[in-house]
Amino acid sequence: MNDKLELDKRKAFILATVVYEYINTAEPVGSVTLTQKYNLGVSSATIRNEMAELEAGGYLVQPHTSAGRVPSDAGYRAYVDRLMQPETLTSDDTRRIRDQFREASRELSDVIDQTTRLLSGLSGNLAIAIAPSRDTHAFKHVQLIWLSPRTSLAVVVTSGGVGAQRAFEWSTDVDADDLTRLSNALNSRFGGRVMEDVGETEIDSICAELKVSTEIRDAVRAAFATARRPGEPEIAAAGAQNLLDQPEFHDLRKLRAILRIVEEQRTLYDLIADELASDGVGTDPSPHVRIGHELRADELAECSVVTVPYRFGDRGVGMLAILGPRRMPYGRLIALASGTARSLGDHLNDVEIR
Amino acid sequence: MNDKLELDKRKAFILATVVYEYINTAEPVGSVTLTQKYNLGVSSATIRNEMAELEAGGYLVQPHTSAGRVPSDAGYRAYVDRLMQPETLTSDDTRRIRDQFREASRELSDVIDQTTRLLSGLSGNLAIAIAPSRDTHAFKHVQLIWLSPRTSLAVVVTSGGVGAQRAFEWSTDVDADDLTRLSNALNSRFGGRVMEDVGETEIDSICAELKVSTEIRDAVRAAFATARRPGEPEIAAAGAQNLLDQPEFHDLRKLRAILRIVEEQRTLYDLIADELASDGVGTDPSPHVRIGHELRADELAECSVVTVPYRFGDRGVGMLAILGPRRMPYGRLIALASGTARSLGDHLNDVEIR
DNA sequence: GCCTGGCACTCCGCAGGCCCGACTGCTAAG
DNA sequence: CTTAGCAGTCGGGCCTGCGGAGTGCCAGGC
Numbered sequence: 001m002n003d004k005l006e007l008d009k010r011k012a013f014i015l016a017t018v019v020y021e022y023i024n025t026a027e028p029v030g031s032v033t034l035t036q037k038y039n040l041g042v043s044s045a046t047i048r049n050e051m052a053e054l055e056a057g058g059y060l061v062q063p064h065t066s067a068g069r070v071p072s073d074a075g076y077r078a079y080v081d082r083l084m085q086p087e088t089l090t091s092d093d094t095r096r097i098r099d100q101f102r103e104a105s106r107e108l109s110d111v112i113d114q115t116t117r118l119l120s121g122l123s124g125n126l127a128i129a130i131a132p133s134r135d136t137h138a139f140k141h142v143q144l145i146w147l148s149p150r151t152s153l154a155v156v157v158t159s160g161g162v163g164a165q166r167a168f169e170w171s172t173d174v175d176a177d178d179l180t181r182l183s184n185a186l187n188s189r190f191g192g193r194v195m196e197d198v199g200e201t202e203i204d205s206i207c208a209e210l211k212v213s214t215e216i217r218d219a220v221r222a223a224f225a226t227a228r229r230p231g232e233p234e235i236a237a238a239g240a241q242n243l244l245d246q247p248e249f250h251d252l253r254k255l256r257a258i259l260r261i262v263e264e265q266r267t268l269y270d271l272i273a274d275e276l277a278s279d280g281v282g283t284d285p286s287p288h289v290r291i292g293h294e295l296r297a298d299e300l301a302e303c304s305v306v307t308v309p310y311r312f313g314d315r316g317v318g319m320l321a322i323l324g325p326r327r328m329p330y331g332r333l334i335a336l337a338s339g340t341a342r343s344l345g346d347h348l349n350d351v352e353i354r
Numbered sequence: 355m356n357d358k359l360e361l362d363k364r365k366a367f368i369l370a371t372v373v374y375e376y377i378n379t380a381e382p383v384g385s386v387t388l389t390q391k392y393n394l395g396v397s398s399a400t401i402r403n404e405m406a407e408l409e410a411g412g413y414l415v416q417p418h419t420s421a422g423r424v425p426s427d428a429g430y431r432a433y434v435d436r437l438m439q440p441e442t443l444t445s446d447d448t449r450r451i452r453d454q455f456r457e458a459s460r461e462l463s464d465v466i467d468q469t470t471r472l473l474s475g476l477s478g479n480l481a482i483a484i485a486p487s488r489d490t491h492a493f494k495h496v497q498l499i500w501l502s503p504r505t506s507l508a509v510v511v512t513s514g515g516v517g518a519q520r521a522f523e524w525s526t527d528v529d530a531d532d533l534t535r536l537s538n539a540l541n542s543r544f545g546g547r548v549m550e551d552v553g554e555t556e557i558d559s560i561c562a563e564l565k566v567s568t569e570i571r572d573a574v575r576a577a578f579a580t581a582r583r584p585g586e587p588e589i590a591a592a593g594a595q596n597l598l599d600q601p602e603f604h605d606l607r608k609l610r611a612i613l614r615i616v617e618e619q620r621t622l623y624d625l626i627a628d629e630l631a632s633d634g635v636g637t638d639p640s641p642h643v644r645i646g647h648e649l650r651a652d653e654l655a656e657c658s659v660v661t662v663p664y665r666f667g668d669r670g671v672g673m674l675a676i677l678g679p680r681r682m683p684y685g686r687l688i689a690l691a692s693g694t695a696r697s698l699g700d701h702l703n704d705v706e707i708r
Numbered sequence: 709g710c711c712t713g714g715c716a717c718t719c720c721g722c723a724g725g726c727c728c729g730a731c732t733g734c735t736a737a738g
Numbered sequence: 739c740t741t742a743g744c745a746g747t748c749g750g751g752c753c754t755g756c757g758g759a760g761t762g763c764c765a766g767g768c
């Protein structure tokens with residue numbers, strides 16, 4: 001493979017057209033098809049020569065002799081990076097996205113879920129969303145709520161939203177005023193701190209000062225621990241059945257491999273979050289495309305993924321992704337993912353406390 | 355079809371054996387196979403006669419002339435109701451269930467999710483879980499929490515757990531004491547009530563008495579509304595890729611139809627919850643099996659579903675289900691579903707406030 | 709020197725035809 | 739009522755042949 005092959009204007013146009021045609025038809029494209037359907041100004045024989053050179057350059061491959069050409073990873077890459085026209089959202093898509101978020105839930109995990117449904121419906125592919133990861137965030141408030149003599153609720157609020165709520169059951173009666181006093185003491189001591197800096201020894205000492213029972217002390221410890229713990233990365237996926245429509249997944253082995261990845265949240269998370277960690281995504285909200293082997297997973301060698309980050313106030317950065325066959329309409333999907341990510345971020349920031 | 359056909363002992367045994375063999379091999383079973391693999395004491399010709407009668411009785415069908423027999427819905431039904439040996443959990447399964455719940459989450463939606471993963475893994479089929487539906491439940495406590503002069507959090511606790519937490523942002527500064535007074539007033543007025551009986555006019559009158567702003571009044575209304583609303587039925591499914599292993603789903607059309615049902619939560623919910631409503635399940639915690647057309651969905655004509663309810667304190671009754679081909683190992687799946695449902699109920703009741 | 713028309717060649721995919729094997733139902737005898 | 743035997747049926751696997759799509763290459767023309 002000769003990576004240095006310059007794409008002159010005609011080669012570029014031919015490559016772009018092959019990719020475009022293959023994306024639309026799912027059939028290997030031959031020189032005659034090309035001359036017939038597109039106005040190239042030269043004969044099919046010339047196209048054949050050019051295509052042979054594009055194949056030598058690694059941009060196209062032939063499934064077998066006497067078949068048309070199909071883009072390689074490098075061919076798709078060139079298409080996405082240099083040849084393709086950027087697309088904008090159609091007014092219909094814009095409207096559907098807007099309508100969706102207008103009546104969307106306020107609950108983060110529900111929103112994530114609904115967004116994957118929306119995006120899989122619009123894109124006709126598999127959509128994935130990761131909720132913003134809470135990393136370090138500030139302590140804001142703790143409240144121990146007296147429900148009955150033997151039961152209480154602890155609510156810890158952080159800059160990342162409601163960090164944790166936990167119910168506790170006591171073995172002896174507790175007093176509502178004691179809980180209030182404890183709440184106040186904790187609040188005045190920890191106000192303005194970063195959650196990581198709230199140590200257990202400090203909790204212990206406050207509890208000791210106020211002479212609360214070890215049972216309550218342990219409950220406070222537990223509530224803070226839950227609020228501090230980053231928790232399972234929240235992730236949702238929808239639209240797996242869309243993949244069945246694609247001819248490349250009619251092979252059951254490939255399909256199963258992909259479904260396995262989708263159902264194993266861990267793998268799926270790694271696949272997408274890769275992107276989160278690797279580049280300084282926080283500063284770059286533009287969509288990324290990874291094609292075939294760039295995904296570094298054999299099962300996904302025939303897939304591509306479009307990812308786009310979204311920002312949710314100070315709760316951090318989440319990810320939206322579309323997974324489909326390499327033969328996907330990149331322009332449209334990039335526009336859809338970006339538009340949805342923007343609306344998602346806006347919606348979350350509208351709904352959530354600042 | 356003659357429903358009145360009595361199954362004498364030999365017919366019963368033959369039917370049971372046909373079903374058993376078909377479940378294991380997925381191949382239509384013929385009279386010779388039967389005499390060879392099972393000790394029937396009669397020749398294949400006799401079996402042929404018997405099978406012909408079983409077919410006339412509607413228990414067996416022939417995919418085509420010169421093929422073996424396959425059970426019909428009625429054949430499976432007889433097998434499940436009368437012929438099959440009940441099974442108990444293997445010690446290995448018991449252990450895996452126990453281990454799973456030992457380190458399970460405390461969060462209801464996470465538990466539901468993890469349970470479907472467990473059950474799909476153990477059963478090799480698609481597992482579904484619905485969270486207990488909250489119907490009417492009692493008001494327990496409301497707390498308006500002052501976070502900053504311009505922001506507050508409202509927490510409404512009901513007998514169904516933490517009903518709702520909502521963050522609010524005010525346009526003018528509010529006083530912490532005002533919020534406390536309001537919380538106290540609401541608590542003393544509504545204590546012991548059923549949520550449905552907490553009316554907006556009453557909320558309004560309390561707010562008016564205490565002279566709180568209309569903004570805060572609206573916030574309280576909204577918090578109660580969220581707590582009262584039953585919310586989306588929580589539902590989870592896992593293990594769709596297991597279905598790919600079954601030969602009956604190698605047909606892509608069927609597979610797609612099923613995946614569509616699984617991804618559409620509404621349909622899936624109706625499918626399972628049907629069972630919840632129809633019989634007085636609350637008093638009957640035993641597993642139910644629905645086979646083929648009994649599911650009243652053409653797409654699921656070749657599927658069966660095992661459902662088993664589980665009880666979660668006073669939050670109501672949830673459902674666990676296994677969906678797979680009609681040709682499923684009923685005995686084992688029933689045992690698995692029951693065992694898992696029991697452990698799930700126990701776990702939830704251990705973890706949650708009473 | 710590049711483009712083009714023509715030609716020989718390759719190979720996939722499909723349709724038809726064939727045979728084999730797995731069953732069955734029936735009959736006649738035990 | 740059971741059984742052995744037999745004729746009949748039908749699906750599926752396998753081979754074969756053919757048409758079509760597409761290529762590479764060559765020789766001639768601008």
